[in-house]
Amino acid sequence: MINFGPFQQFMSDLKVYNSYSRQKEVFSPLTPGHVGMYVCGPTVSGESHLGHARPYITFDVIFRYLQHLGYKVRYVRNITDAGHFEEEGREAEDKISKKAILEKLEPMELVQKYTNLYHWAMEQFNTLKPTIEPTATGHIVEQIGMIQQIIKAGYAYEVNGSVYFDVKKYAATHDYGKLSGRVIEDLLETTRELEGQEEKNDRADFALWKSAAPEHIMRWQSPWGEGFPGWHIECSAMATKYLGGQFDIHGGGMDLLFPHHESEIAQSTVCNHTSPVRYWIHNNMITINGRKMGKSYNNVIKLTELFSGDHPALEKAYHPMTIRFFILQTHYRSTLDFGNEALQAAEKGLKRLWDAYEKLQALSYKPQDGGPDLQLEANSLKLVAEFSEFMNDDFSTAKVLANMFELVPTINSMKDKTIPTGALSAETFALLQTSFKTWLEDIFGLKGVSEADNAKLQGVMQLLIDIRKEAKGKKDFATSDKIRNQLAAMGISLKDEKDGGMSWNIE
Helix, strand or coil: CCCCHHHHHHHHHCEEEECCCCEEEECCCCCCCEEEEEECCCECCCCCEHHHHHHHHHHHHHHHHHHHCCCEEEEEECEECCCCCCCCCCCCCCHHHHHHHHHCCCHHHHHHHHHHHHHHHHHHCCCCCCCECCECHHHHHHHHHHHHHHHHCCCEEEECCEEEECHHHHHCCCCCCCCCCCCHHHHHHHCCCCCCHHHCCCCCCEEEEEECCCCCCCCECCCCCCEEECHHHHHHHHHHHHHCCCEEEEEEEHHHHHHHHHHHHHHHHHHHCCCCEEEEEEECCEEECCEECCHHHCCCCEHHHHHHCCCCCCCCCCCHHHHHHHHHCCCCCCCEEECHHHHHHHHHHHHHHHHHHHHHHHCCCCCCCCCCCHHHHHHHHHHHHHHHHHHHECCCHHHHHHHHHHHHHHHHHHHHCCCCHHHCCHHHHHHHHHHHHHHHHHHCCCCCHHHHHHHHHHHHHHHHHHHHHHHHHCCCHHHHHHHHHHHHHCCEEEEECCCCCEEEEEC
């Protein structure tokens, strides 16, 4: 057996819930010591919203933990910057072309704008960059090549410059629908009457390539004429190119089970003659105050709105670390409900935990007469040992955090000197310090809110104070009051001092 050092044991202990088999399985990668992971990235036709936060934070923690276990991970997360043809949406609609017209931008100018915003938001959440971040537009050749393979294998057909995947033919000899739990009859019942359906052989078939109408902006030459790729083919093409015909983990939200991931399996299986993914991992959905997030409910919260508090559903602004912590407090396969009360509780919880962590790091160990408290020692060791046990049980971040909170009273008591540090052995005390750092910072990717933003916040506040002073000097009280009131809505109070200066504090 190859020896991968101190983490060899943990490698074999990890269990993940496989959406394909609907059960937990021992994680065993194709190549010992290496993991290939693909996660569906954003469609950059608009600003990233709250729904994007959960999968990318979830898989960031999985990425971090796999590396902690000693694996070399190739993490591929794509950018969808073309097409995104949706079977359940308007036929042949290109979100990026449509949005570019509305904003009077060149399509790639719009793509760059929203890609930059997405990257900025991911930085605020402290997510690590993927190993490779391919774009759909950068892999048109690969997508066309894969479509040609599928046609050659007899599982696709061309009509009027468009190419469709023959679902019924594929399903006759393969397990189509196993991932999502759907059967062909269900697919036919749930397929909407859409424009262009009449050119398909069957309503269940999905587009691999769409012929571009004259007004369609983004188009490429293909063997079937000018057009653009279907939504599903891009991920199959990029995953195959960078991870091979079969790889370890494919991730994404549960909303992608069907049709996206089901279609990926079919396309990739035809081209690579094997099931493409060993372990399918899906995070559950986000609701807001008990309701599904959607435009019809007027509750889609953009990440910039979340950070600024500028949305009717929000009582205040929420720091990115509060959001990250809140997401990790719930198991990734459970529904997560966002509400002001829950977010504010998470805000207080993160502060309490981080304060204890900083106190712990500042403590110096002093042995006590009579040695450690054996009961406290045993309890502390058990709580720390369970960090790995819980994480190895399908990434149970919530249980790890719960154990950390159980250790907070001990840490606070040591800081207050009501319990001496010597109540633990020197080894256990050191283990407590290193474990909190490893799990909070390295694996969970959390930061102290004050540490993360203090310098920038100071600069922004001074700028606002200067603008407000200038406005008051010009008797522009509307601007002066607007600055004060909007800061108050974000939980920051401004106070006019007797000497004409201004002070501020976060409530």
